[in-house]
Amino acid sequence: MSLVEFQKKPVYPVVYMFVVMLFFTAILVGLARSAADRVEANNQIRFERAVLLAVGVEAESMNPAEVHAAFVENIQPPTPASAGAYTYPGERRASAASSSSAVPAVYAIPFEGQGFWNVIKGVVGIKPDGKTVTGIAFYEQSETPGLGAEIVKPPFRDQFRELTLAEGPALLRLKPAGSDADEPGVDAISGATQTCTRLERILNDALKEWRSEMVRHHQWRWR
Amino acid sequence: MDGLWSDNPVFRQVLGICSTLAVTNMVSNTLVMCAALVVTLSMSSLSISILRKFTPRNIRMMVETLIIAFYVIVVDIALKAYWPEMSRNLGPYVGLIITNCIVMGRAEACANSQPPGTALVDGFFNGFGYSYVLLLIAIPRELLGLGTIMGRAMPYFSGPHWDKWTIMVMPPGAFFMLAAVVWIFRSIQKEESV
Numbered sequence: 001m002s003l004v005e006f007q008k009k010p011v012y013p014v015v016y017m018f019v020v021m022l023f024f025t026a027i028l029v030g031l032a033r034s035a036a037d038r039v040e041a042n043n044q045i046r047f048e049r050a051v052l053l054a055v056g057v058e059a060e061s062m063n064p065a066e067v068h069a070a071f072v073e074n075i076q077p078p079t080p081a082s083a084g085a086y087t088y089p090g091e092r093r094a095s096a097a098s099s100s101s102a103v104p105a106v107y108a109i110p111f112e113g114q115g116f117w118n119v120i121k122g123v124v125g126i127k128p129d130g131k132t133v134t135g136i137a138f139y140e141q142s143e144t145p146g147l148g149a150e151i152v153k154p155p156f157r158d159q160f161r162e163l164t165l166a167e168g169p170a171l172l173r174l175k176p177a178g179s180d181a182d183e184p185g186v187d188a189i190s191g192a193t194q195t196c197t198r199l200e201r202i203l204n205d206a207l208k209e210w211r212s213e214m215v216r217h218h219q220w221r222w223r
Numbered sequence: 224m225d226g227l228w229s230d231n232p233v234f235r236q237v238l239g240i241c242s243t244l245a246v247t248n249m250v251s252n253t254l255v256m257c258a259a260l261v262v263t264l265s266m267s268s269l270s271i272s273i274l275r276k277f278t279p280r281n282i283r284m285m286v287e288t289l290i291i292a293f294y295v296i297v298v299d300i301a302l303k304a305y306w307p308e309m310s311r312n313l314g315p316y317v318g319l320i321i322t323n324c325i326v327m328g329r330a331e332a333c334a335n336s337q338p339p340g341t342a343l344v345d346g347f348f349n350g351f352g353y354s355y356v357l358l359l360i361a362i363p364r365e366l367l368g369l370g371t372i373m374g375r376a377m378p379y380f381s382g383p384h385w386d387k388w389t390i391m392v393m394p395p396g397a398f399f400m401l402a403a404v405v406w407i408f409r410s411i412q413k414e415e416s417v
């Protein structure tokens with residue numbers, strides 16, 4: 001049977017669709033597999049850079065190799081004693097290493113939650129006093145470019161350096177335009193109300209959970 | 224080459240408006256989106272044209288959608304692997320190229336019935352026609368709304384004397400700019416035909 005004759009058969013569209021689908025899908029699977037390691041490595045570098053930025057290391061202009069080296073050298077993985085937070089021994093690294101019970105200079109707490117469009121994932125750094133934020137960085141977000149996505153830019157993130165958390169139900173406020181300038185918190189992004197509202201909730205939940213975990217399970221005292 | 228002016232996909236055919244409105248609040252995102260669309264439109268038109276004599280008429284749209292999705296996913300994987308920063312900036316908009324009416328519109332209007340060379344050129348120039356219109360919309364939006372172009376601060380617009388028009392980087396600003404561009408270009412075309 002020739003191709004022309006087969007094209008007249010009722011089963012031809014089904015066979016054709018199946019063959020075309022198989023062909024293109026096979027190529028895509030091959031491409032995805034060959035790029036999987038690279039994509040995973042990119043994701044890991046993004047996370048490591050966010051941890052470094054949150055604890056106060058200037059990692060913005062580092063290339064991926066430098067980010068990874070700085071992360072391995074400076075950041076300790078989460079332990080039960082840190083309630084899931086990464087730790088940065090800081091400049092007391094040399095003497096801290098000799099003492100297993102040494103208090104780190106900064107705790108880096110990963111957080112995630114639903115933003116306006118999709119999940120927002122980031123890291124917030126907090127000092128052992130439990131109320132001084134050292135910095136914040138994001139490693140995954142799909143907020144609107146130019147509006148909600150401005151949360152990753154230095155003008156927004158720099159507000160979190162040396163920020164003191166409030167005492168009360170809301171540890172952290174993202175203040176909309178027109179709020180009292182003396183009210184504790186950081187300025188929200190104009191035009192990104194939903195992103196800021198959701199981020200405020202995500203951060204408050206993450207910080208409260210970590211603090212209560214440290215107090216409840218480790219009899220931790222504010223320093 | 225009609226896609227550049229007389230049959231421009233944005234202001235004549237009024238296609239691809241969703242992404243026109245969505246990505247044009249920043250010039251850098253617009254450039255990458257345009258490059259992705261030119262590649263996808265050209266390659267999918269070429270592929271659809273090559274297969275046109277084998278594709279049954281009654282399932283041609285399913286095949287076209289499959290081919291368009293294939294090239295969009297290739298672009299998405301390439302961005303995620305080799306330009307992760309831009310992949311994050313564009314986010315869901317790259318995947319939305321699959322639903323961009325220009326690609327399917329040109330597949331139906333040209334690629335289905337023309338030889339591969341013609342289809343490739345048609346896709347390429349329609350992609351460029353889309354691109355320069357998007358850039359004409361994106362540059363004023365970013366300049367007036369953020370005071371920058373390609374993230375670089377511009378004199379005066381990034382200074383303290385310019386009160387940024389945040390609305391320009393929000394959806395209403397996109398509609399205003401698109402309407403202005405369509406009005407201006409159609410007025411020019413009307414004068415040309417007189």
